[in-house]
Every structure is written in structure tokens, then in C-alpha cells.
Amino acid sequence: MxxxxxxxxxxxxxxxxxxxxxxxxxxxxxxxxxxxxxxxxxxxxxxxxxxxxxxxxxxxxxxxxxxxxxxxxxxxxxxxxxLAPEPAHRAAYYRWLFFAAGCLEPAVTMHALQVEISAERSRMVGFGTYARTLDALEAAVSAGPYIAGDRFTAADVYVGAQVTWGLAFGSIEPRAAFTAYSERMAAREAYRRATALDDADAKEMTAE
The missing domain is CATH 3.40.30.10 (Glutaredoxin)
Structure with missing residues (x-):
């Protein structure tokens, strides 16, 4: 069951x-x-x-x-x-998981919709600007193999998917650090299994 x-x-x-x-x-x-x-x-x-x-x-x-x-x-x-660090070691885990939800996704979405935030209005939105958000993300994924340190966590699922999709659809700049991080995530067996299952579902839906 x-x-x-x-x-x-x-x-x-x-x-x-x-x-x-x-x-x-x-x-x-x-x-x-x-x-x-x-x-x-x-x-x-x-x-x-x-x-x-x-x-x-x-x-x-x-x-x-x-x-x-x-x-x-x-x-x-x-x-x-x-897939989660011990409670005493979750600072980076929580930080980047919620950064991706609260800053990265809206910044990328606004950019894809060609809605640019001026410097004057950047204080009114949680992510500030698209460029600032990508700079912060680049620093984070460059600091180690995973977003919260030396081990893969649930935060990498969320951040990794955002980066991979952004690169695929052109809504995230193809910086070397983003490409390398995305490749590490896409190499995981669970990612490949999930992608194959979802691709099969998508094919079935479009055939109906």
C-alpha cells in the first residue's frame, strides 16, 4: 500500500x-x-x-x-x-530552500514575463532584482557540491529543479556554475527515474 x-x-x-x-x-x-x-x-x-x-x-x-x-x-x-540535516545544522538548508521559493522563482518568473524591476522599486519586492538574485544563487551553488554543503538534501531537489528548468527554457542565464550544478543534479538516479516517469505521463496525455 x-x-x-x-x-x-x-x-x-x-x-x-x-x-x-x-x-x-x-x-x-x-x-x-x-x-x-x-x-x-x-x-x-x-x-x-x-x-x-x-x-x-x-x-x-x-x-x-x-x-x-x-x-x-x-x-x-x-x-x-x-534528505534533511540534523535540526542543529539546518541553517543553510532552510535558507536556500526558502530563497528558491521566495526569491528565485518569482525573480525568474518576472524576468520571463519581461517585467523588470527598477532600482527604485527593488525594495518593494522580496527578491530585489533578477540580477541580484542570480548573483546570490551563483555564490551559493559555487560554495560546494550541494546547495547546503557537502551532502544532497531536499533543498537541492527544489533549487536543482529550478536551475535545470531555467537553463532549459532560457529564463536563467547559462553561467558556468549553474550548468555544473544542474549537471550534478541531473546525474542522480532518482532524478532520471522521475523524469522518465513524468515524460511517459506527458506522452500519454498528449496522445489522448
Whole structure:
């Protein structure tokens, strides 16, 4: 019996959650949720996630949405996987996990939408500017093999997916440090498994 149910769509951030679940190695059930009526807009799914977004997970009676939260939750719920540092050593782990959610993703999204923040207004947004955000990220991924030090953690799932997608879609500058970090993440067996599964789901959806 599956420990976790993943509600996802292969054309979404659900790929991050699936990668995280493959890293954990616990049994999970995958439920593909199409966009729009009958899927993310359906009352049944909105009861699970009022935002009508994927991914979401159910673990027993617990429901978790927001991809960074899903990564952090699963790391704590399945400690044997070793994807979260000991509580006393989580400063960098928390810092960069939530940096990616609170600064990197909105900065990259605004840049992709060609909405540039002026220097005068940079204090009004959490990420400041796109350039400043990328500079901070570059320093972080250059400091060691992983975002929070010498070992892979759930923060690398979230940050690594953001960097890999940004490079693929041109929304993150192809700096050498980003490319090297992305290659390290993409070499992981769990990443390759999750990608193959999501690609198969995407192919099935487009064939329907």
C-alpha cells in the first residue's frame, strides 16, 4: 500500500515532488490531474488545494501543497532517506530552500514575463532584482557540491529543479556554475527515474 498520494501533472512543478518521492524511495500513488474543468478546477480537487494548483500530496490525514513545503515535509516524514540535516545544522538548508521559493522563482518568473524591476522599486519586492538574485544563487551553488554543503538534501531537489528548468527554457542565464550544478543534479538516479516517469505521463496525455 502506498504511503503517499501525489496529485500532479507532468507539465508542472509536480515534477519536483515526484523527484523528491523517488529520492525518498517510499511507495507512492500517482494521480495525474489535468488542467481546467474536471481536473485542477474541479470542486473535488479544490477541496484538496483551494488554489487549484499542482502538486499536492496526501500522507495519511495530512495534506501538503506548495512544492517547497512538500519537499521539506517529506524530508522530515521519511528521515531514513537522509534528505534533511540534523535540526542543529539546518541553517543553510532552510535558507536556500526558502530563497528558491521566495526569491528565485518569482525573480525568474518576472524576468520571463519581461517585467523588470527598477532600482527604485527593488525594495518593494522580496527578491530585489533578477540580477541580484542570480548573483546570490551563483555564490551559493559555487560554495560546494550541494546547495547546503557537502551532502544532497531536499533543498537541492527544489533549487536543482529550478536551475535545470531555467537553463532549459532560457529564463536563467547559462553561467558556468549553474550548468555544473544542474549537471550534478541531473546525474542522480532518482532524478532520471522521475523524469522518465513524468515524460511517459506527458506522452500519454498528449496522445489522448
Amino acid at each position: 502506498a504511503d503517499v498520494t501525489l496529485y500532479t501533472n507532468p507539465m508542472s512543478r509536480g515534477r519536483m515532488a515526484r523527484w523528491m518521492l523517488e529520492e525518498i524511495g517510499a511507495p507512492y500513488e500517482r494521480v495525474v490531474v489535468p488542467y481546467g474543468e474536471g481536473g485542477t478546477a474541479a470542486a473535488q480537487y479544490r477541496a484538496l488545494n483551494p488554489m487549484g494548483k499542482v502538486p499536492a500530496i496526501r500522507h495519511g490525514d495530512a495534506v501538503v501543497t506548495e512544492t517547497a513545503a512538500i519537499c521539506a515535509y517529506l524530508a522530515d516524514a521519511f528521515p531514513a532517506a537522509g
